[in-house]
Amino acid sequence: MSRFDLIAFDIDGTLVRHPDDWTVWEVLNKRYIGTGEVNKQRYADYVAGKISYADWVEMDVTGWRDAGATKSDMIEGFAPLELIPGTREMLKALEGTGSRLIVISGTLDLMLNTLLPEHPFAEVYCNHIGFDDAGKISHWQATPFDMQGKETALRAVALREGIPLSRCAYVGDSGNDVWIADAAGFSIAFCPKSEELVAKADVVVDTGDLRDILPHLMDPG
Ligand SMILES: [Mg+2]
Numbered sequence: 256m257s258r259f260d261l262i263a264f265d266i267d268g269t270l271v272r273h274p275d276d277w278t279v280w281e282v283l284n285k286r287y288i289g290t291g292e293v294n295k296q297r298y299a300d301y302v303a304g305k306i307s308y309a310d311w312v313e314m315d316v317t318g319w320r321d322a323g324a325t326k327s328d329m330i331e332g333f334a335p336l337e338l339i340p341g342t343r344e345m346l347k348a349l350e351g352t353g354s355r356l357i358v359i360s361g362t363l364d365l366m367l368n369t370l371l372p373e374h375p376f377a378e379v380y381c382n383h384i385g386f387d388d389a390g391k392i393s394h395w396q397a398t399p400f401d402m403q404g405k406e407t408a409l410r411a412v413a414l415r416e417g418i419p420l421s422r423c424a425y426v427g428d429s430g431n432d433v434w435i436a437d438a439a440g441f442s443i444a445f446c447p448k449s450e451e452l453v454a455k456a457d458v459v460v461d462t463g464d465l466r467d468i469l470p471h472l473m474d475p476g
Pocket residue numbers: 265266267268269427428429
């Protein structure tokens with residue numbers, strides 16, 4: 256049995272990894288504009304309030320579009336990304352426990368659907384990219400549920416489903432997970448890259464294998 260009625264997951268760095276800990280945004284910026292370094296400046300501008308999150312998404316996505324990105328080429332570009340060991344086994348173990356499994360992430364839907372097309376998530380909150388018939392980027396929708404918004408999404412789903420926050424768990428790895436980790440009844444920092452997250456999380460699991468989070472989420476026996 257699961258100890259929780261709802262378990263929410265981050266994607267980049269939590270279920271999916273890059274050898275240098277890059278997010279999907281850095282991977283695609285490197286592919287289409289030649290560098291992932293712009294992410295640092297755009298993040299700084301976002302934190303400073305100079306650009307909105309939606310502005311940031313638009314800057315990245317239009318950069319790829321203007322460089323001629325297509326759906327199939329973007330999927331090829333995901334090659335450096337891989338599922339973290341134990342992802343499928345961990346999700347399989349949680350499926351059928353009655354716990355509602357969801358994603359609240361700043362990732363791209365195309366990446367999740369490429370690396371984990373058979374995912375068991377009842378709901379996925381992340382950034383959307385749409386393509387025209389020729390496979391070119393035609394539109395996008397920035398998620399309102401990254402950063403502090405992750406907490407908003409968790410609270411909204413819990414309220415709608417009638418699940419107390421004490422029965423909600425969260426698994427994440429980075430600075431954008433701090434607010435939701437604080438709001439969830441129980442939070443796991445998985446291979447954390449943020450000291451702030453470590454401070455907020457109930458437990459840290461840094462083995463690099465997602466099967467090792469199961470003892471924290473399931474009742475023994
Ligand atoms: Mg992450």
